[in-house]
Amino acid sequence: MTTPCKIIFLGDDARIELLSDANAEQIMTEVTVVTPSANAEASEISKLAMDADHGVVVINASVDIAPSIREHVFLARQADVPSLSIMFTKLSWLEGVNDADAFVELAELEVREIFNEYGMNGEDALVFHDANIRSFPKMYSNGIGLEAALSKISSVLKQRPGSGGDHAEV
Numbered sequence: 001m002t003t004p005c006k007i008i009f010l011g012d013d014a015r016i017e018l019l020s021d022a023n024a025e026q027i028m029t030e031v032t033v034v035t036p037s038a039n040a041e042a043s044e045i046s047k048l049a050m051d052a053d054h055g056v057v058v059i060n061a062s063v064d065i066a067p068s069i070r071e072h073v074f075l076a077r078q079a080d081v082p083s084l085s086i087m088f089t090k091l092s093w094l095e096g097v098n099d100a101d102a103f104v105e106l107a108e109l110e111v112r113e114i115f116n117e118y119g120m121n122g123e124d125a126l127v128f129h130d131a132n133i134r135s136f137p138k139m140y141s142n143g144i145g146l147e148a149a150l151s152k153i154s155s156v157l158k159q160r161p162g163s164g165g166d167h168a169e170v
Contacts, residue, residue: 005157007150008052009035010045010076012066014089015058018130018146030158031150042075049079053157056085056128056149059111061104062093070114077118085126086111087149092131126152 009015015035034052036045049055055076057069076084086108094100108127115122128149 004030004032005053005154006032006034006051007153008049008055008076008081009033009058009087010049010055010072010084011058011069011087012060012063013038013068014060015056018058018087018089031154033150042071045072045075046079049076049081052076052079052081054083054085054153055081056087056153057111058087058089059107060090061088061107062090065107065110069111073114073118073120077120083125084115084120085128085149085153087128087130087146089130091129126156128152 009019016038019033019035034048036048055072057072059065059069073084088104088107091104094104097103112122112125115125126149129144130146131144
């Protein structure tokens with residue numbers, strides 16, 4: 001029996017809503033998901049991140065990038081989280097909004113830059129969305145929804161070389 005991959009969800013408080021809305025059966029057995037509580041102190045975030053195999057930075061697409069994003073990326077780097085991905089939530093709120101796709105694209109670029117500032121390889125970060133938006137014809141995604149994100153990340157982590165600390169880039 002293999003040890004489940006541990007994935008920490010970071011970012012703004014939309015991460016808590018994303019995970020609380022998820023159906024318990026959708027959370028796969030080969031993945032352990034954790035997230036800090038709302039308004040968590042740095043020590044709580046660091047403690048949860050220390051043995052994570054991967055981090056998902058959750059971004060509420062209906063608002064601007066939260067200041068907590070930068071702090072969480074910094075703490076992930078300090079805790080040696082090997083890789084990070086991006087997941088946009090509340091995309092459905094942007095359906096029909098003029099230039100919404102450009103806003104999401106700029107937000108993605110900004111988060112990738114933050115990853116790079118902290119040495120977290122922003123160019124190679126996987127991007128996930130919580131909904132498929134008709135008005136975003138060119139939207140690229142590595143998966144739609146929480147289950148797709150966990151499945152893809154788990155698959156990539158399973159391909160990592162060796163075991164016990166060797167991590168593939170996600």
